[in-house]
Amino acid sequence: MAFAKSNRLPVGAIQCDNTTLSLLKANDFMARSIRDRMQAQGTLLINITSSAGSGKTTLMQETARRLKDQIKMAVLVGDLETERDAVRIREAGVPSMQIVTNGVCHLEAQMIQQAFDHFEVDGLDLLFIENVGNLVCPAAFDLGEDYRVTLLASTEGDDKPKKYPRMFLTSELMLISKSDLLPYIPFKVENAIEDARAVNPEIETITVSSTTGEGMEAWCNWLLARIAAKKAASLESVSA
């Protein structure tokens, strides 16, 4: 199947399924409004995706601990049930709100827009959205993000980028997480990177461990550079 990266829709879905088309069109309309708002206020918006258990919330906690004194950040977090992840992130010292999807396997832009009615996003330098854990449905929904970052944990196997290509095609960065476990399992970082680049030649990669801190400086620097670029672009668009 061919993919349209610009609007993150699989082309086949546009051609053969009117229901999917109208749902995703409505989502894209809302995503554009979120993107416009984030552009106007200079907030970097990052959509974090992965399978369940790959380490998204732990990464949010560790990133919060490292960056919360330098920048103003917050996390919206989606799960099928429970508020547990938002509680964990608040314990790390940054504001967080849970979006409980009641069984829906992905976040939609409309849910993010609704969360904005109850959660302060004005003045943020960085807003993370931790998506519902799976590599399938979240790939099809643009949330207005600047970057989609997908975690691939060493425990998941290095064959996933080609099995779930849409997610890796629509991501700008792949974080290979739980690198502390690499000595104990048959996961080849170079194989995962080769397959991810076969799907998306432009994808960047960083290998990280929230447990040992490996790669965390590179990850935080990746974020800080993009926060600065977003601020500069926002100021430029306001003065233009």
Ligand SMILES: Nc1nc2c(ncn2[C@@H]2O[C@H](COP(=O)(O)OP(=O)(O)O)[C@@H](O)[C@H]2O)c(=O)[nH]1
């Ligand atoms: N060994 C190891 N375990 C990790 C790491 N990051 C997260 N975990 C563990 O993996 C499990 C799932 O992590 P969590 O952050 O909840 O994953 P999420 O479902 O993607 O948000 C938890 O038991 C974490 O303690 C890591 O870097 N190394």
Ligand SMILES: [Mg+2]
């Ligand atoms: Mg989580």
